Amino acid sequence: MSATFIGMPGNFPENAAKAVQNSQLRFNLRKATHTIRDRRASVVGELPDWQELRAAGKAIKDHTLRNLERYLLRMEEAVTRAGGTVHWARDADEANRIVTDLVKATGETEVVKVKSMATQEIGLNEALAEHGIAAYETDLAELIVQLGDDFPSHILVPAIHRNRSEIREIFLDRMPEVSPDLTDDPPALTEAARLHLRERFLRSKVAISGANFMIAETGTLVVLESEGNGRMCLSLPETLISVVGIEKLLPSWRDLEVFLQLLPRSSTGERMNPYTSMWTGAVEGQEFHLVLLDNGRTDVLADEVGRQALRCIRCSACLNVCPVYERAGGHAYGSVYPGPIGAILTPQLRGMGSELDASLPFASSLCGACYDVCPVAIDIPEVLVDLRAKAPHAAAERAGMKVAGWILNDHERLAKAQRAATKLRRLVPKRRLPGPLSAWTDTRDVPEIPEESFRDWWERTGRGERSGGPTEEGLRGASEEW
Amino acid sequence: MRVALFVTCVNDTLFPGTGKAVVSLLRRLGCDVDFPAAQTCCGQMHVNTGYRAEGTRLARHFTEVFAGYDAVVAPSGSCAAMVREQYPKLVEPGSRGAAAIAEVAPKVYELSEFLIDVLKKEDVGAYFPHRVTYHPTCHSLRGLRLGDRPTRLLQNVRGLELVPLPGAEECCGFGGTFAVKNPAVSAAMAADKTRGIQDTGAEVLCAADNSCLMHIGGTLRRQKTGVRTMHLAEILASTEDD
Amino acid sequence: MSAREEILSRIRKAVGGAEDVEIPRGYRTERQVDDLVGLFAERVDDYRAIVHVVPSAEVPAMIDACVKGKRMVIPEGFGRDGGWDDLRTADGVLTNCAVAIAETGTIVLDHGPGQGTRAQTLVPDYHLCVVWADQIVPGVPEAVARLDPSRPLTWISGPSATSDIELNRVEGVHGPRTLEVVIST
Numbered sequence: 001m002s003a004t005f006i007g008m009p010g011n012f013p014e015n016a017a018k019a020v021q022n023s024q025l026r027f028n029l030r031k032a033t034h035t036i037r038d039r040r041a042s043v044v045g046e047l048p049d050w051q052e053l054r055a056a057g058k059a060i061k062d063h064t065l066r067n068l069e070r071y072l073l074r075m076e077e078a079v080t081r082a083g084g085t086v087h088w089a090r091d092a093d094e095a096n097r098i099v100t101d102l103v104k105a106t107g108e109t110e111v112v113k114v115k116s117m118a119t120q121e122i123g124l125n126e127a128l129a130e131h132g133i134a135a136y137e138t139d140l141a142e143l144i145v146q147l148g149d150d151f152p153s154h155i156l157v158p159a160i161h162r163n164r165s166e167i168r169e170i171f172l173d174r175m176p177e178v179s180p181d182l183t184d185d186p187p188a189l190t191e192a193a194r195l196h197l198r199e200r201f202l203r204s205k206v207a208i209s210g211a212n213f214m215i216a217e218t219g220t221l222v223v224l225e226s227e228g229n230g231r232m233c234l235s236l237p238e239t240l241i242s243v244v245g246i247e248k249l250l251p252s253w254r255d256l257e258v259f260l261q262l263l264p265r266s267s268t269g270e271r272m273n274p275y276t277s278m279w280t281g282a283v284e285g286q287e288f289h290l291v292l293l294d295n296g297r298t299d300v301l302a303d304e305v306g307r308q309a310l311r312c313i314r315c316s317a318c319l320n321v322c323p324v325y326e327r328a329g330g331h332a333y334g335s336v337y338p339g340p341i342g343a344i345l346t347p348q349l350r351g352m353g354s355e356l357d358a359s360l361p362f363a364s365s366l367c368g369a370c371y372d373v374c375p376v377a378i379d380i381p382e383v384l385v386d387l388r389a390k391a392p393h394a395a396a397e398r399a400g401m402k403v404a405g406w407i408l409n410d411h412e413r414l415a416k417a418q419r420a421a422t423k424l425r426r427l428v429p430k431r432r433l434p435g436p437l438s439a440w441t442d443t444r445d446v447p448e449i450p451e452e453s454f455r456d457w458w459e460r461t462g463r464g465e466r467s468g469g470p471t472e473e474g475l476r477g478a479s480e481e482w
Numbered sequence: 483m484r485v486a487l488f489v490t491c492v493n494d495t496l497f498p499g500t501g502k503a504v505v506s507l508l509r510r511l512g513c514d515v516d517f518p519a520a521q522t523c524c525g526q527m528h529v530n531t532g533y534r535a536e537g538t539r540l541a542r543h544f545t546e547v548f549a550g551y552d553a554v555v556a557p558s559g560s561c562a563a564m565v566r567e568q569y570p571k572l573v574e575p576g577s578r579g580a581a582a583i584a585e586v587a588p589k590v591y592e593l594s595e596f597l598i599d600v601l602k603k604e605d606v607g608a609y610f611p612h613r614v615t616y617h618p619t620c621h622s623l624r625g626l627r628l629g630d631r632p633t634r635l636l637q638n639v640r641g642l643e644l645v646p647l648p649g650a651e652e653c654c655g656f657g658g659t660f661a662v663k664n665p666a667v668s669a670a671m672a673a674d675k676t677r678g679i680q681d682t683g684a685e686v687l688c689a690a691d692n693s694c695l696m697h698i699g700g701t702l703r704r705q706k707t708g709v710r711t712m713h714l715a716e717i718l719a720s721t722e723d724d
Numbered sequence: 725m726s727a728r729e730e731i732l733s734r735i736r737k738a739v740g741g742a743e744d745v746e747i748p749r750g751y752r753t754e755r756q757v758d759d760l761v762g763l764f765a766e767r768v769d770d771y772r773a774i775v776h777v778v779p780s781a782e783v784p785a786m787i788d789a790c791v792k793g794k795r796m797v798i799p800e801g802f803g804r805d806g807g808w809d810d811l812r813t814a815d816g817v818l819t820n821c822a823v824a825i826a827e828t829g830t831i832v833l834d835h836g837p838g839q840g841t842r843a844q845t846l847v848p849d850y851h852l853c854v855v856w857a858d859q860i861v862p863g864v865p866e867a868v869a870r871l872d873p874s875r876p877l878t879w880i881s882g883p884s885a886t887s888d889i890e891l892n893r894v895e896g897v898h899g900p901r902t903l904e905v906v907i908s909t
Contacts, residue, residue, distance in 0.1 A: 284841060365657025
């Protein structure tokens, strides 16, 4: 059983500092993220209309979110008409209860699972285990994470932090049928996973999935995958339960023409992923249940700036270009949603009550690489900055920023502060600053404070004779509402 | 043309040489350069660290100081991006602040934009006989979309050998208060950046932002690499008389 | 209040007053491809599937050559006798498709006549698919327009694959490890 992130202690800077020291992890991550990054760039470059697709994807999602009630009701009606049953879950507990009851009603004690972010978010496997139901992850990376009692560290490739020899160790340890001669060759490891799951697929009666998209117009669910474990789970068992966040809706069938181009190219960097399954209601004699999940999404929807995070289609392109993710790794984010999207989604879904969640909006240098590659144009830096304004700040920092704001709000105060700094310039240690600023001098020299600020030079050399700025009187008079 | 120099608080306080270089360069190109003395800071540090009220006050101060100029030139892609991209998000649409920002923000140019788009100059008559590599800085690259403007200017500097920087588009890890709040990741990013710089064999690392250069340069000096950092303005201001 | 009512009411409150959004559809919905068969064959081949382009008259002989010695599941409506019934012991499955996409090298099954059930096209380790040239459309929008969403659909782009171990692509996990496509011109 894989571990759960909920209630994880610590904060991002400390978690990241530990990860940075792990050179094997940094090597694995660098190699992996740069490989997918380049692949993505190459297949995105093939489409001359990428920016038009991106604009359409963004607008379709925004339109859906603004009309979410109407489209959810349409989805419910269409699924019901096609023989499926729709359930609504306000939060994780409610969703877990619904799924547990549905599984219990079948009399089964084992279920197979397709990789799903939503069920990880709600801790479904752990909830099922409490009721004696074993959930088996079937995606290779999820299997590696689950067998290793580990945390996922990437949205698309949850075991991105593991290398082949670590995976071999996990398989030898946890797959009783596997031969001790198993090599760490990826095809050999893949074959071991194939054999390990084959019989389980053929005998399982209940499967649990998420979905990449739901089409309100037709009631269709869509799952993209690569390995075929998704097809196994979605089509072989007698009962299929899909847990899907309410933001996964698209209004019309036609909208897939946009998203089936945006998602594969952004996530795995392929023109198309190997398998996409689409089904509407109960198919080929199956029993089908759809659990529509809120779990904080309506709170996100209420935030005018933050709601754009709900456009996310979980491609993970933002993780793969993020310089912070590349060095900190996924675990540092303490959430099933790591990387830039996690830094804006987790604090909105869970709130900023814990030290960890409050540190996430600061886990970015605001370099903007994530926004550039996002297929639905989520302005992640904008949301980060907005969340920083809502995050709790330490008292010392608040005081310091207040003083800085006071000095910077008046050029004479600024000039005085600059002159004071100049007088003290010989006293400033180059290699060791005090307090929180010591973080700077741990690896960097401090620049020398000049003998004279620019403004003093300008004044002294009389170069400002053509000055035409507003008078100070004019500035001080401007105090009405802005 | 009445051109105001927005020197930025970081340059004013720590890198006055950059401000002097902009003045000398723009005057050489025939501009009437003014330095409105009431200017202070664009407010980026406050806004990006989550102190929106303080930042908004500084934004207001900025629009008051720089109203009425034909152009405002800043030797910082990051501060210019703050004004143009982020100021409008600080105020309610339709408010007095929004109107003040709409008036001033479009006239704010990063130095290379001003030289190429307004003055239409790619060759500014500079001379700098050194091997130089250029780091494009995130807010210049992805905020202002400066593209190849700075490197076009550098390519026209006599004597200068421009060598490409591997992984140039990657962040150096400064990120304002990020460097202090997440020091381990910031330092790891800087280390990768300085490795790339050393691989080029350049004598000088150039950028259009002294804050990034302070971070990379501080790391280069700590590592005793011997590579110097120089702001774009300082290279463009250099002539054979220097 | 039921969960349904509560969620819907939260949504109403959250987006009340927000402006609606126009959807710009400036992307390509119809594209000109001179050699559809050639592009489709090239793109399928890129996924390391096996591709044959043959005149329609030669298709039966090509199928014979491909399935020789194999226990093949042949779904209803394919128009060929001698199929193997037991999925677990079958060597492969032989199908048609509903539509094929040149730009992405994708075949789409709607599991109608000649295309088998979802299980039939999944459990056997080898999938041989016959695609008629007029089933190939240039891009994804053209394919979406041709498909019937009320049918179960399986989009297939190459053999099953994973990149979960150090991002090394390995063909063949749970789905058919070999995909062979015969394009009939």
